[in-house]
Amino acid sequence: MIRQAFSDLFERLGSTSRRGIRPATLRESSLRSRIMPTPIPRELILSLQHYPDTSAKDVSSMKPCVEVGEWVAKYQLIAREKGPNATRLHAPTSGTVQAIEEIPPAVNGQRARLAIRLLTDTDERELPLEPPSDYRSLAPEQMIQLIEDAGICGMGGAGFPTATKVRDALEKGVKTLIINGVECEPYISCDEALIRERADLTVQGAELLQAACLADDCVIVIDNAMPAARQALKEKLQGSAIKLQVVRRRYPAGDERQLVKAVCRREVPNDGHPTDIGVLVQNIGTAVAVYEAIVHAKPCISRIVTLTGSALLTPKNFDAPIGTPVQHLLNLCGVNENQHEFTIRGGSMMGQYLMDQAAPIEKTTNCIIASNNAEIPEREAEQACIRCGYCEQACPAQLQPQRLLASIRNEEWQDTVELGLDDCIECGACAVVCPSRIPLVSYFRAGKEIHNEDHSAQRQSRHWQERFQFHQYRIKKNQEKARSAKVAAQSAGEEQGFSRDQARMEISAAVERVRRRREALARETGHGEEKS
């Protein structure tokens, strides 16, 4: 107890508690109109790759359970998850399966993936839903099953299956459930729009999630740049046990680990999850989807997407069916073609440039920005790092990006690990503040990839390394054997007493013998010397 207090005190000294950056909010334009229901497009493209940017070699993480040419009803299950990290997929409307084929990657770095092309009809015939008779009396496990059946995943962007996460929390036991309504990206307003217009569903969804994971308290967290949403939530929260917390707007305040620190004043261990310290974090959009899944048994077939950017005539939020092509939504907003130079999927901080306008909206797509160079200028040329330390002040993971950069450039992988490359959350705050315009976060992503490749190569080569080490060991042992034999021979020689002095004496003795023999010979021959 005292130890904890002391270490807390000492760790807070000197470490800036509020890191990150504060970009301007650009949400106003897309919040001018209400959330718009989307007219069903002619064709829906339902990607079977759940993780949008996974580097997995498989082209799909879901297995289709419909066939080409088959007619499907709205809400019908059309694909099941292959592994624990995927969710199931339902038909957002009725229609005919036109094809199950590979579609081109939507963003840079993505691989081709499998998708179901659904030719929609105008009937919208739906399967009858079977909502539980009294959802309030459901056991946590039953609720989680409903969430799993509905195919809900994290709506914030990471897209982790909600059922898996809640089940993990239920098993470990959580104290606090945090509902994340903080939007720190400058452009994205889908969460704020959702709270403004569906605050009651948000609150009920939060209550259901709390019941499903048996958390002691539940906190809905929003940021201080959304007063209308705050007002709406306050009204709906009257008489509820759920608390509302407003945090200062800052990027990346909406990151899971940052949020846990802001709410619980504790940090998530670097090698663990929030559930390890008794916290579960769920996005606000997920809470609404959970409400639909448990109360109405309605699968997740649509989501709120922000369409914004200066190239759009009327930016707004859409309630879009999963699989809607981006182009369809852009057309609904009205595109000023002269000003439309590129499209971004996701926010301007963590998003990516969209390569294909026909790419579909997925369960994790929260924002589409149609923009141009005047609004979002290209990054200027990279200059030398002057070690200004702005990145260190901005890094929410409290790393030293400037030192990490140097160690990655020098390929000193041991250093990068010590400097916390694996702790980098890739938020890009460092790259935003860098006055030398160094794409730091790109270096870190590349560093992680290279480092991981090295690791797998290491694992593969471990066998050979061991063989090699044994080989080395054998050579060394043989050498030692030879050396010890040599030493033994040497010491044997020393025992014989062979030394330089002795040799000298022997030599001089031999010389003496020769001299004496010569003298004796001379005496025998008499005057031999005179003769010669």
Added chain:
Amino acid sequence: MMKQRLASSSPMQFFPLQTSQIMLLVILATLPAMLVATWFFGYGVILNVLFATLVGVLCEATISRIRGRSVRATLADNSCLVTAVLFGMTIPPGTSWWLIVMGMVFAIALVKHAYGGLGQNTFNPAMAGYLFLLLAYPLDMTSWHLPAAAMNFNSASSPLGWQGFLQSLGCLFPFLPLLGDSLTVDGLAMATPLIESKLAAGNAIKAALEEGTGLFARSSETGWELINFAWLLGGLFLLVTRLISWHIPLSMIASTLIMSLLYYSPSAVAVLGTPYLHLFGSATMMGAFFIATDPVSAATGSRAKIAYGIIIGVSLYSIRVWGSYLDAVAIAVLFGNFCAPLLDRLLAPRKYGHPGLFSKLLGDITTGKSSP
């Protein structure tokens, strides 16, 4: 164009300032001090700065050519302009041109580019260049050749007049036939802004204060104070615009102040100086806001910056009072530069989610086993 865009990745938005613009803003922040120095010492200050800039740019261009780098890109970061301005303001006005050439070439070629160019240099180029001259030519670095009008306070003519300009130019380029019989220059051996009170500048300032000399009356003694206030003004501009953080200036000034308060005794003012003198009687303000905060050679983290400032502040006072070197700020800053990489390593921020040093130690003590 579109292809480039697609290949680049997030983030897509940036804070407006770039390195080259930061450098220009730093130069802008030196303007008050440059103006005040010119007011007191004539055009020599500005001529120094301009000539040093010329030499610096030529040197930087030549060396980046030799290193096979784009001359335009190297010059575009404006860092050699900052070096030249700070160097030009550190050396006494009236210094001969060849000294400036030597100092700037030393600063740019050896201190900066030999270490790998901008961002790689361990030492502050301007200070290293100045210190090189100070050690090699101590006499020239402590002699001030000023226009006659700047020396004689009661003179009717101003050093900012035409004659003063010719005299300053003549000092810089002695081979020009400018210093005729009518245009005499006064030489004065005295403390430079960076040379300290133990060389009796303290008494001179004290006398000036007691005699109640008008604030802007041209006197080399009150001049130091006003130049320091001008540096402080420029420094506050850097702080307000958040180009520098408060850590280094504050810890450096505070530690200098604390040291001078600790050792202050009214009977030994001539030797130990007053706290006021230590802060405003010499180059402390310039050092705290413009020299020690040079990002390349300073520490980067908040904690490391504070330690760095304290090291400079304490060694600054120690060198002034007990040391035998002519200059304190330059040596103290270079000493701090030595420590900066180590400070960055030792005082690195605790990574999010990792145990801190203290709880690691406590964990060792209480559990008896080493933490992972």
